[in-house]
Every structure is written in C-alpha cells, then in structure tokens.
Amino acid sequence: MSKVLKIENLRVGIDGKEILKGVDLTIREGEVHALMGPNGSGKSTLSYALAGHPNYEILGGSATLDGQDLLEMEPDERAKAGLFLAFQYPTSIPGVTVANFLRHAVSNVRNPDRKDGEELISMRDFRKEIRSEMDDLGMDPDFARRYLNEGFSGGEKKRAEVLQLAMLRPSFAILDETDSGLDIDAVRVVSEGVNRVAARVGTGVLVITHYERILTYIKPGFVHILFGGKIVEDGGPELVTRLEAEGYDWVREKYPEAARDEETLESSPAH
Amino acid sequence: MATDLNAQVEGIKDEYKYGFHDSEANYSFKSGKGLTRETVEQISEMKSEPGWMRDIRLKALEVFWSKPNPTWGGELSELNYNDIRYFMRAADRQGKTWDDVPAEIKNTFDKLGIPEAERKFLAGVGAQYDSEVVYHSLRDDLQKKGVIFTDMDTALREHPDLVREYFGTIIPTHDNKFAALNSAVWSGGSFVYVPAGVKVDIPLQAYFRINAENMGQFERTLILVEEGAQVHYVEGCTAPIYTSESLHSAVVEVLVKKGGRCRYTTIQNWANNIYNLVTKRAVAQEDALMEWVDGNLGSRLTMKYPAVYMTGKGARGEILSIAFAGKGQHQDAGGKVVHAAPYTSSRIISKSISKNGGRASYRGLLKVADGAKGSRSNVVCDALILDPASRSDTYPYIEIDEDDVKIGHEASVSKIGEEQLFYLRSRGLSEGEAATLIVAGFIEPLVKELPMEYAVEMNKLIQLQMEGSVG
Numbered sequence: 001m002s003k004v005l006k007i008e009n010l011r012v013g014i015d016g017k018e019i020l021k022g023v024d025l026t027i028r029e030g031e032v033h034a035l036m037g038p039n040g041s042g043k044s045t046l047s048y049a050l051a052g053h054p055n056y057e058i059l060g061g062s063a064t065l066d067g068q069d070l071l072e073m074e075p076d077e078r079a080k081a082g083l084f085l086a087f088q089y090p091t092s093i094p095g096v097t098v099a100n101f102l103r104h105a106v107s108n109v110r111n112p113d114r115k116d117g118e119e120l121i122s123m124r125d126f127r128k129e130i131r132s133e134m135d136d137l138g139m140d141p142d143f144a145r146r147y148l149n150e151g152f153s154g155g156e157k158k159r160a161e162v163l164q165l166a167m168l169r170p171s172f173a174i175l176d177e178t179d180s181g182l183d184i185d186a187v188r189v190v191s192e193g194v195n196r197v198a199a200r201v202g203t204g205v206l207v208i209t210h211y212e213r214i215l216t217y218i219k220p221g222f223v224h225i226l227f228g229g230k231i232v233e234d235g236g237p238e239l240v241t242r243l244e245a246e247g248y249d250w251v252r253e254k255y256p257e258a259a260r261d262e263e264t265l266e267s268s269p270a271h
Numbered sequence: 272m273a274t275d276l277n278a279q280v281e282g283i284k285d286e287y288k289y290g291f292h293d294s295e296a297n298y299s300f301k302s303g304k305g306l307t308r309e310t311v312e313q314i315s316e317m318k319s320e321p322g323w324m325r326d327i328r329l330k331a332l333e334v335f336w337s338k339p340n341p342t343w344g345g346e347l348s349e350l351n352y353n354d355i356r357y358f359m360r361a362a363d364r365q366g367k368t369w370d371d372v373p374a375e376i377k378n379t380f381d382k383l384g385i386p387e388a389e390r391k392f393l394a395g396v397g398a399q400y401d402s403e404v405v406y407h408s409l410r411d412d413l414q415k416k417g418v419i420f421t422d423m424d425t426a427l428r429e430h431p432d433l434v435r436e437y438f439g440t441i442i443p444t445h446d447n448k449f450a451a452l453n454s455a456v457w458s459g460g461s462f463v464y465v466p467a468g469v470k471v472d473i474p475l476q477a478y479f480r481i482n483a484e485n486m487g488q489f490e491r492t493l494i495l496v497e498e499g500a501q502v503h504y505v506e507g508c509t510a511p512i513y514t515s516e517s518l519h520s521a522v523v524e525v526l527v528k529k530g531g532r533c534r535y536t537t538i539q540n541w542a543n544n545i546y547n548l549v550t551k552r553a554v555a556q557e558d559a560l561m562e563w564v565d566g567n568l569g570s571r572l573t574m575k576y577p578a579v580y581m582t583g584k585g586a587r588g589e590i591l592s593i594a595f596a597g598k599g600q601h602q603d604a605g606g607k608v609v610h611a612a613p614y615t616s617s618r619i620i621s622k623s624i625s626k627n628g629g630r631a632s633y634r635g636l637l638k639v640a641d642g643a644k645g646s647r648s649n650v651v652c653d654a655l656i657l658d659p660a661s662r663s664d665t666y667p668y669i670e671i672d673e674d675d676v677k678i679g680h681e682a683s684v685s686k687i688g689e690e691q692l693f694y695l696r697s698r699g700l701s702e703g704e705a706a707t708l709i710v711a712g713f714i715e716p717l718v719k720e721l722p723m724e725y726a727v728e729m730n731k732l733i734q735l736q737m738e739g740s741v742g
Binding site: 079 | 688689690691693694695696697698699700701702703704707708709711712713714715716734
C-alpha cells in the first residue's frame, strides 16, 4: 500500500488574515505534483502550514499523512512521520556544522522513538553515507564541515536542502521555490538530485514554483494552479505549457472572484 | 511559538550533578564563623608561616575592612562576611598518591573524574578540598627539568624567596576589596614555575572543590613563566548545593617573561549558592603571550575580569570568555587589557548566554597608554538571550591615550531565533535538542580553542544546563 498525503478543505491564516481558503490536494508516494501560481497566491503558506510553522493558524480543514493527523503534530513529529520541506529561504545556524546537524536529524527521523541525549547514528555509517550523497550532488567533502547555511551561496543553500532530502528519505517532500535564485546549471543539478532520491525512495514530491523552468527537469504528472488561496485548476503537464505560453491572465479572467482576493492579499506579508 | 518557547524555558531545570557533599565530621580543624584578627593569626600560625607573610595578611585585613563593597557589578548585599568560615582543614597531610588521600575525599575526586583525567591527559594535578590542597603530583620528567608545580602553602615553605619576590606584585593587596580579603586569609592555590626555555606540552590541572557549608575558599595562585617557556594551566571547580551561601574569592597572579607563553583555562561550575569573586591578572613582557580562556557556568554571582597587562614591546594578550547564566545566576564577566608598551596586541572575545531569568553581563576595559604606539586591539562580545525573562548587559570601557593604534569593537545581542528553531525542528529535532544545538553553535568558536577533553566537557556542561527542557 502506498502512502497518501491528503489535504482537504484546508484553511490557513496568518496575523488574523485568511490566506488559504479551502485547499484540496492528494498526493501518493511516487507521484510528482507541481503547484503553480502567481506571487501572493498562498503557495508558501501551504508549505509552512504543512510543516507546522507556529506563525500559521489553521482555520479549518485537515491534512493527513497516511491517515495520521499532521496538523496535530509538532514540526519534529511531522518530520518523523515522513514529511520534508525544502525551504525557499533556509536559515543559517552559526557554529553548527552541516554534518553535526544532519547526524542529529537523521538519528531522529530514522529512529522516531529516540529521546534527547540518546545515542546518535554511528559516526562511521553516517560519514560514509553523507560522503556518498554529497558525491552524487557534486559537493565537496569539506562542505559537511561548514556551518549550516552560514555564508552559503543561493546554489549551495538549495543543494544543502537536497542533501538533507537525500539523507532523510521522506515519504513526501515539498520543494518550496527550490529553483528561485538559481542559474540554469544549478537548477539542473538540484533537480537531478531530487529525481534520484524520489526514484530510489519512492518519495511523493510537491514542487512549488511560479516558473516552468524547474519542471523541465522534475516532470510532474499532476499540475495544480493555486490562485487567491484556492486550487482553481487541476490538470496534467499541459497546464504548464499553457502557463508558459499565456501567463496567468487567463486564470484571472476565468476566476474573477479569486482575482479580487488576490488584490487584497497583495498587501499581506509574503509568508 | 513564542509562548511554547516560554513554557519550555520555564521548564528548564538547573540540573547540577556535582551537588553531593561529604560529611564534615572528620575535619581536623574548622575556624569559627566570621573574620577577626585572631582568625588571620590562627591561619598563619597553623601553617607555620614566616613573619613577613603574617604581616602581609594582617595589613590586608585592615584594607579589606576599610574598603566598602563595590557598588557596581552584582548584588552583594546578601553576602554576610560574618556567616562564613574562613579556614577548614579536612586532611592532616597532602597525598603524593591518591591512596594517601582520606577515602571519602578521594571518593569525591573519583566522582569528579580527576584521577582518571590525570592518567589520561595531564602532566600534573593539584586537588584542593575546602581550604587546602589534599593531593599534588607532577610528571617526573618535568620535575627533572626544574618545573615546579605545587600548592601555594608548600611553595611558601620550600621556595620562600620566589614567593616573597613575586607575591602580591601583580595584584597588590589594596587593588580591590576581594584581593585584600584573599591576601588576608589565603590558603591553598597553585604555585607554578617554568624555567627558561622549558615547554610543558600537556596541561597542568588544578581542581577546586568546596565541600563544607558556609565555606570561604581563598586559593592563591602564582604562575611564573620564565623567558621562552610555555605552560597551559587548567582549573575546574564545583561545590555541593546548600541553601546558604558560600564564598570563593581567589587571587591569581601570572607573570610571563620575554617570549614566554601561558594559557590559563578555567571551567567554573560552582553550585548556585556560591559567590565567586575573583581577581585574575597577568603581566606579559616583551613578545610574551598570555591567554585566558574563561568559562563560567556555575555560581550565584560571578564577578571576574581576567586581565593582561602588556608591559613589553610586542606582547600579546588574549581573553576568551564564555558565560552561561541560568535561573538565579548573575555572571558579571569579561576582561581587561592594558597596552603599556608599543606594538602590543590584544583580543577579547566574549560570548554570553542567559536563560530562565539569568543575567549575563560583559564588563570590559581596554586601555592603551600614551606611547604604546602601533598597538592593536579587537573586542567582540556577543550575547544570546533564550527567553524574555533573561537579561544581558554590556559595559565596555575604553581609554585610549595614544593616537597610533588600531581598535575594533563589536557587540551583538540576539534572541534565539524562532526561524532557527523551526528549521531544526522541521528536520526532526525536538525543541530542546534544537535549542541546545543552537547554543552549542553559538559558543563553538570558543569551545574549539579548548583542548579536546575540555571541549567535550564544556559541551557536556552546556548540554546539562539546557537539559530538562522537554517533559
């Protein structure tokens, strides 16, 4: 039985303002979905809400991972349940090396019953594994000794996110604007990394983007358009082609009510 | 998350695993509480000291009485000098081997891991228990090279000329109230002498343990590093938890002669009922290097500002300070560098963490004297505040009397970031583990300056301070 990430009528607000107004989305393991939409449509809100960011308020609806209620879980429990969010803007943690951080993360995610202070995964096994993953991603071994995201270039940050994805082997991964700020070569390397992990682990992937570029490398079977806080169109790759050719104007014309909401949302914080 | 984090921080227990104590029944001598001229005379007599030392003590006592408590720094109004015992003898003689040490005391040091550390990675060990040093050792090869590492009382008996020449020259009795107090009632502490050109390549360690209640521990340490010599001295300290206060007031004097190097590392982990009021000062002569690595995790109140006076051309001073203030603690720490010669350079790096209502202050003095041309100094102090109940202050004092200098000063205060916590938690780390990792990262730049064994210990202590954050 493959696992399912199921989002039903999800409504999310921030600072008292409703951003997501009833989102429905179902992703099975192994599937690749793309969530597209113009700026301010609520894409990042969806990813933060699913990962459990404390600033986002759940106003209604549900999100389950294989039947478990995600919304009741702490962020770390969601990670242990098999959810992974590749951040658009990963924060830096000075003084904490990539390796030390990931060793903690891997120890917890692979052994969800581990308590604080209990033994970590063996250094030898961990080192072997991280080296091999970094090698696959074309990363220098010294990278593991750098402080997490501290002074990383845009490309290094995204590569580090994919390295974490590879090490944590989640059932579901949300890639939040993983292509933003990257040149075309970096998009390719990062995308290949995602594809390799997804193929190996069977991860279900949700690619959030407002550009088509990354979707030429990570090919979605399902495409959704988020607009004004709702998914207004579901389809296949043909939706990507249409957006590429026509932009979002036809969406605005087709859904005038959501377009009005879009204007009011413009003044709200980005995420 | 703000409220979650508050709740978490509220829940942090200040676990202290060194809080056990031994019975005081076997002590061979306890002074009465309070400080009189007779107490001081009695200490001197019990140690069979020469008259000149007795005179130093008695004069110092007058200075102590004449000076008021400092009005800056921490809250001293609850410290009652009349409630303290100023001298206690727990063992009648000092052990050369651990088997010579009374079983109960040896057992305490076993629990603290001292004999084990000695076997593994130390060149010499001194262990002080309340007023006196109960065990001392130094590796044979270093003894043969003329290195002296003993307790101060023994040094006064066996090397009176050296002690008399330098005692109180770097920190005079009248320097401050606590230096005067120490000079009056000092007992124990280390005496280190490293002959010219001798390099002591692995650390000497002194361990200070307060066992008795209402105890005053006043160790007096003097380190003399001759020309081109090198030494690394490490001290650790713990005490049982009592409901009433104890006082630890040390004086540490260090002289590093031309081209010599001294590193002095402290891992202070007193129980939270100890007033830790310490004066530490080093003189670095021409091209000498003095480094203070000062970790303050314990005590109720610490007031300590290790100093380097650079008196010779090209001398260097470095002070790395880590302070962790938890519930009911005030760490008033920092450093003092005085450039009194040309082309001297100094660096102060201070990192403080406050949590659960704790208060950490950085207090620093940078002074460049007229004529100290071409000198440079860099001061960086960073504070991390873990919750809204906690506090951090910075008091940097800068006095520059020379134009041809390069001075840098940076200070930052940050709160533990919600985004950092969320990022780590989204990777499966619990809130407590995430906070611990962030704190460990914050002090990493200093911890990596410690020898491996101490870096491990420091990380463990930090972990312990952060523990209990969940559930």
